[in-house]
Amino acid sequence: MNEQILLAERPKGMPTKDTFKYEKIEMPTAKEGEVLVQTLYLSVDPYMRGRMNDTKSYVPPFELNAPLAGGIVARVMESKSDRFKEGDIVTGMLPWKRYSAAEAKNLQKVDPELAPITTAIGVLGMPGLTAYFGLLEIGQPKEGETVVVSGAAGAVGSVVGQIAKIKGARVVGIAGSEDKIAYLKDELGFDEVINYKKGNVKEALKEACPNGVDVYFENVGGEISDAVVSLLNKFARIPLCGQISLYNLEKQDVGPRVQTPLLINSALMKGFIVADYADKFPEGIKQLGEWVQQGKIKYSENVVEGFENVPEAFLGLFEGANLGKQLVKVAE
Template sequence: MSEQQIVLASRPEGRPTRDTFRYETIELDALKADQVLVETLYISVDPYMRGRMNDARSYSQPFDLDAPIQGGVVARVVESTSDLLTVGDTVVGMLDWATKSVVDAKQVRKIDATLAPVSTALGVLGMTGMTAYFGLLDIGNPQSGETVVVSAAAGAVGSIVGQIAKIKGARVVGIAGSAEKIQYLKEELGFDEVINYKTEQIGEALDRTCPDGIDVYFENVGGAIGDAVLDRLNPFARIPVCGAISGYNEQADLGPRVQSKLIIARARMQGFLVGDYGKRFKEAAEQLGKWVSNGELKYEETIFEGFEQVPDAFLGLFDGSNTGKLLVKL
């Protein structure tokens, strides 16, 4: 049977373009024992994928040139030779960007489509939510009354981070890049203060919104925003470093040296990967699910329609065009 996939056509220098990707028609093999044929329902596009487009040492293997790009996918089983999965099951896994795929049954995980929309398995109830959960609670460890600053606060991870910080009794300041996002953070998610980094001078805005300094900074963007926060840390501040999207397309991302700032504040700055917490995924999924079901944790999705929209959806990550989780629905 003929299907389509998207491969990495070239390694981008700077910002990716549509020429970074190439569509191909493929013929799928017949199923072997313990395999399933799955039809893609949702594809997740995420900032970390930009790093995997480089042929450079990182925490995960680079994508191969002329090979399918892989990412989080929710799919439906349409054929099975496995006792683990039956036709009609909904599954999630790290799969090719393709309309259909043949995979080993153990490569995917069955999800309960009756508990929440299946798209949440790629967002608030999936790796996105768990990234926020572990990064904020294990590294940030916010205490009641402390000030928590979140960059990319209207994004997939940041929006969840801010809400969890509020659940823990912290005062939350969100940084985002549009009037619509600022309104969303303030009125829908209940952030205490908000900063539009595109219309405000970031240092002055931090002084205004954080008059007593910053206790926790959840880092998603790096660059000038991160530099400004480091000058306003309280003693023993904690900085979970989730991402630095401002520099992902830069050949050299230069900024102030951080060592003296961390010493002065006796602060802890720690990078992390959600995969480090694999043994505790069940804990996070259960707690996130409870918060969603009781209304304490809200989520937003920006959804592109159609397989032909996958490159545009990915490129949209670097425009800051999405609110919440960015997905493509097939």
């Protein structure tokens, strides 16, 4: 038998277990041009919260009473395409099911010899590429500049900080636990990391950024964002990647408008999604792969076991539970 996870209701504010519904379904069969795959690892990501709302965003909303979907690493069980053969490891955007029939053209092959297969939905996949293009195309850090990254211990933020270090910048992270701070400073080489749950973030940032802020890689939004924006240098750049602090907000996000600080500093703020850079993905994956092999980029994965624990893993993202990439292991 097969199993899937549906969007049972559109959450108001923070999702709960009632947001999701498990359902037993029949095993799929692969048609011509398709492959039958078994889900091995499933990615849960903050941006999925946006798709649970019935509002315009950069990806269409999830449908009610239909399976959720996201980045998945899977094994080909049966192939009706000449692109793949049984036993191949593949990745793609797939529904939250134990088994799926998927069009072969929407899947990419994963080489288990190059790196652990989980990296295809982590440091060498969407989160790594998000860090790579957002920081290098928009942030453009230069040697000696100060780069601040919020959500610093997450799948994207941890890679952002390390790329900024490779480019010779001083890197200041913002994270929410002492464990994360120790990891970012001791393992990943961040210059300073601020615990936003302790004391005055603005004061701590001022102290950690004596020369102001040249690049702010924005993952969280809200008051943390306000604090960083107050320290911008002339010609600062702000890649807008996420706003996790707001995704479960029920009221409008109101705060000091950023126009004045951007104007005073000739600063740039730009939203993006990784798909904006799709034509450069091969370049990004190659460079990230080299840095990982050279040990210049380290990554951490937080693996929850069991398809039944997908909702829990997803909800943990909003409690700051994950150090690095949050994955669910569905099968060996």
